[in-house]
Amino acid sequence: MLRISLDDLYQLWEQTIEERRPYQYIVGCEHWRDLVLSVQEGVLIPRPNTELIVDLVSDVVSKNEELGQGLWADVGTGSGAIAIGIRRIWGSYDTDLSPIAVLVATLMCLYGLQDVIEVRQGSWFEPLKDVEGQLVGIVSNQPYIPSDKLKLVDMNQDSH
Numbered sequence: 001m002l003r004i005s006l007d008d009l010y011q012l013w014e015q016t017i018e019e020r021r022p023y024q025y026i027v028g029c030e031h032w033r034d035l036v037l038s039v040q041e042g043v044l045i046p047r048p049n050t051e052l053i054v055d056l057v058s059d060v061v062s063k064n065e066e067l068g069q070g071l072w073a074d075v076g077t078g079s080g081a082i083a084i085g086i087r088r089i090w091g092s093y094d095t096d097l098s099p100i101a102v103l104v105a106t107l108m109c110l111y112g113l114q115d116v117i118e119v120r121q122g123s124w125f126e127p128l129k130d131v132e133g134q135l136v137g138i139v140s141n142q143p144y145i146p147s148d149k150l151k152l153v154d155m156n157q158d159s160h
Contacts (some may be wrong), residue, residue: 022045032048043078053139070136072093077105078141080104083108094117095120095123096121
């Protein structure tokens, strides 16, 4: 049984469409690789092309086994998608300045990775000072659309 009337539900859906709010924020998750990741407003939704970063790291490590023996850092982790993809193979630290991103990334560790992924809040490498010299790799997938090009981007990506 619905908790709100169909009219209220229709109005809510209409408002969501007018605001061009991404479906992933409405349902609170995004399917990425073979995972269902938690997302919420304040954290960018992982895109399919982000999977290529995990594939690239996997290729690099397969050619140099030493890189698979140490810890990696995902700087500006956002949802934690890349860290989870990498950690399913190797250990990682994740950093983000945003408290929302840190919360979402920490929740993502509930995939049974809470003992091997450590999420730390802070700017860039600041939260990693105690592991300086111990990292074998660093990844980062920061927003890269120049401000003057934002007009050309789909409104759903621009606003959310």
